[in-house]
Every structure is written in C-alpha cells, then in structure tokens.
Amino acid sequence: MKVMIVGGGGREHAIATAVARSKQVEKIYCAPGNAGIAKIAECVPIGVMEFDRLADYAIDNNIDLAIIGPDDPLVGGIVDVFEKRGIRTFGPRKDAAILEGSKAFSKKLMKKYGIPTAEYETFDDPAEALKYLEGAKMPIVLKADGLALGKGVLICNTLEEARAGINTIMVDRKFGSSGNTVVIEEFMTGREVSVLAFVDGSTVKTMSSSQDHKRARDNDEGPNTGGMGNFSPTPFYTREVDEFCQERIFRPTVEAMAAEGRKFVGVIFFGLMLTADGPKVLEYNARFGDPEAQVVLPRMKNDIIDVMNACIDGKLSGIDLEFSDESAVCVILASDGYPDHYEKGLPITGFEAFEGREDYFCFHAGTRFDGDRIVTNGGRVLGITALGPDLATARAKAYEATDWIDYANKYMRNDIAACRQ
Numbered sequence: 001m002k003v004m005i006v007g008g009g010g011r012e013h014a015i016a017t018a019v020a021r022s023k024q025v026e027k028i029y030c031a032p033g034n035a036g037i038a039k040i041a042e043c044v045p046i047g048v049m050e051f052d053r054l055a056d057y058a059i060d061n062n063i064d065l066a067i068i069g070p071d072d073p074l075v076g077g078i079v080d081v082f083e084k085r086g087i088r089t090f091g092p093r094k095d096a097a098i099l100e101g102s103k104a105f106s107k108k109l110m111k112k113y114g115i116p117t118a119e120y121e122t123f124d125d126p127a128e129a130l131k132y133l134e135g136a137k138m139p140i141v142l143k144a145d146g147l148a149l150g151k152g153v154l155i156c157n158t159l160e161e162a163r164a165g166i167n168t169i170m171v172d173r174k175f176g177s178s179g180n181t182v183v184i185e186e187f188m189t190g191r192e193v194s195v196l197a198f199v200d201g202s203t204v205k206t207m208s209s210s211q212d213h214k215r216a217r218d219n220d221e222g223p224n225t226g227g228m229g230n231f232s233p234t235p236f237y238t239r240e241v242d243e244f245c246q247e248r249i250f251r252p253t254v255e256a257m258a259a260e261g262r263k264f265v266g267v268i269f270f271g272l273m274l275t276a277d278g279p280k281v282l283e284y285n286a287r288f289g290d291p292e293a294q295v296v297l298p299r300m301k302n303d304i305i306d307v308m309n310a311c312i313d314g315k316l317s318g319i320d321l322e323f324s325d326e327s328a329v330c331v332i333l334a335s336d337g338y339p340d341h342y343e344k345g346l347p348i349t350g351f352e353a354f355e356g357r358e359d360y361f362c363f364h365a366g367t368r369f370d371g372d373r374i375v376t377n378g379g380r381v382l383g384i385t386a387l388g389p390d391l392a393t394a395r396a397k398a399y400e401a402t403d404w405i406d407y408a409n410k411y412m413r414n415d416i417a418a419c420r421q
Helices: 010-020 051-060 071-076 078-084 094-101 101-115 124-134 159-171 239-259 292-299 304-311 390-402
Strands: 002-007 025-032 064-066 119-123 142-143 153-156 182-184 191-200 204-212 213-216 223-226 230-232 266-277 276-285 327-335 361-363 367-370 373-376 380-388
Touching: 002 010, 010 025, 010 094, 010 213, 010 304, 010 361, 010 380, 025 051, 064 204, 064 223, 071 078, 071 094, 078 094, 078 119, 094 101, 094 239, 094 276, 101 119, 101 142, 101 182, 101 239, 101 276, 119 124, 124 159, 124 182, 142 159, 153 159, 159 182, 191 239, 191 292, 191 304, 204 223, 204 292, 230 292, 230 390, 239 266, 239 276, 266 304, 266 367, 292 361, 292 380, 327 373, 361 390, 380 390
Parallel strands: 002 025, 002 064
Antiparallel strands: 119 182, 142 153, 142 182, 191 204, 191 266, 204 230, 213 223, 230 327, 266 276, 327 380, 361 380, 367 373
C-alpha cells in the first residue's frame, strides 16, 4: 500500500519510521517532510495547510492511507476535505479536533462531564480578565484559547506578571487570533505526565506513558517551548494512576465527545498533572505529541498501519497494544536562542554515526537540504532518542549520541530524564 504523511517535523519522522517498519507499506510520501524523512519517504513540496493541493496529490498518486501529523491542519479541517474526496485518512475531523483547537471548549467539556481538571474562568475582554485577576490567588496560569505552537501558556507568580500576561496574549496579540479568548486557570502542583491514546470514536487504547520537559533551560527554567526532551515510560504513572485515569479521564473524554456529536477518531494526547487530589487534565492535544512520539513509537511492537486502520474502521477493541519493556529517552538538539530568535541554515554533521543502529534514532525536526548538505531550519533541529533496559541506561546512551552531531549553534538541556527521576 501507499501511505502519505502530512507534516515535516520530528513527530512526522517518528511516524514515518514506524510506518516504514510495516510489511504492508511499499511506498511512503511526506508533505512537506524534511531532510531526515527524505531517507525513507518521497518528500513533496506542499504545505500542510494546502488542503486541495494535498488531496489532489493523494488522488493522483493512488494513496491508500493519509496520516495527518500536525495540529494546524487537523483543527483547520483537513480530514473533512480528504474524506469528501474519498481519501482514507487517519486523524480527527474538524468538529473533534476542537478538543485541542479551543482550550475554552475543552475546559467546558470537562466541567460538563465531570472530568477532573483545574478550576478556571474564560474571558474575551482583557478589561474583564484584568478585573478578575485582582481577587485571584497567585500563582496563576494564563492560556491563549487557540493553537500557539505549545507556547501559549504563561505561568504567572505575581499579580504584576499576570497583568503583563493578559496584555501579551490579548492586547499585544503575541499569539495572534489564538489570544482572542483567554483561559485563566488555577495553578496545579504535582508530577506532569503524558499519555497518548488511539481512539476509534468509542474505544480508547492507551500507549505507554511519557514525561516531557517543556522549559527551555536546565532545572525547568526559561520560557515554555514545544518540548526540549522526553522519556518513556515514566515511573510516576503507576497502575493505580492508570486505573483512575482510564475510569475518570480517558473513557469519559471519548464518551463526552461522542455525546456532543463530535466523534473522535485518531490520537488523543492527555496531558496530566498528578496532584495531591489525584490526576487532573492539564491539556488535550488531538494528535501525537512531539517529542512524545519520538519515545513512544520506537517502543511500540504493533504494526502501526493495523492500529490506524482499526481506528478508522471502528474496530480498535480488537487490537492489543504492545510495547517493549525498554525505556526510551529523547534529547532535543535545538538552535541556541530558541524559542525566541535563532539562526538557520547552519551545516549539520555526524548523521553517519546512527546508521545501522537499532537502539539509536536521530529524528529530524527542523532540517532541510542546501545542495548536498543538511542544514538547520528551525528552533528544534533534531531529536536524539536511545533505547535501554532502564531509564538511566537509555539516558546515558541518548546523551552519548548527542555528541555525534555537530552544528554551530547547537543547544540542549543537560537534565532530560534526570531531574524527574
């Protein structure tokens, strides 16, 4: 069969790597892809929001399955467009992708159906938001309602910071129209973990747990990013926590979406906070996380094509998801200055060290070809992932492998999978 993946980051490289392991797949296309994905797929220079061009290409090339990676096209309705054109597609339709597309929607959903989450209020008027803050307890969390590349969340320790945050989101429009509405949320404390789940509209099957490092610098300092590293599984996601989440969070979320007439088919990312009062939902994403996919998918034993087809056909209940007992650690190699200002176009060397190794992965996130050279093309450049029998071994191997790669403004955190052990 022929598969087309829409997207061009580390998540899509991890998906493409999993798809390439399937004996059912003879050809992979990726739009637009990147320099790493180009090794296992034919990259197509079409942007992720060019729905009609993508659909035309899929039809012209007899694509059997399209897999949508990023949030923007999902929230924008790419699955609806593809399905109307007769293209078999893995991912939620627009009315279901709102689970990620609007934080106000997801908070209202959780409140209506009794799904544990932080207390909150939503505001469309900055003056009303500022007035609310006067009597609010600090620290407090401000969230731009829409998509913001994982950066639209501000944790404010003082009233002054919160006021400035409202101005940043709603007045200065740092995140564009995503800041038309703001969610003001109580600050929760505890361990933050992530669980990805395949969903077929009614059945939910969870993958292995993982744990992200969002802040740009060591010791969880600096601004929020799209993720500076990850590890799987996390020791804090115990059997007891899983039983609670299955009963109170995972199944109720899928059932709530169905009850709202928004049948969800695809992957739900459950961002959780393990508070003293039990697990609560921090956020939902309507797709594989990045870099979560880079530590979870290398450990999945199933043929990913079988699982995705089962989701589309409403037959996920017949799939037994299996993951290896190994641990995985991903360290993001970024461009110095990320997530603010950074230089692009710098030559990268060292990729040959990963060739022929089954326990090391170099997932490309922000790369492109410049002639025969591979150069940097983003804030997050590469995801260096290693597998090991335990977390400490996987971590040591991942950091060992970061030394194999070199480029001029290479930057990484040095405490991935360490400060959380």
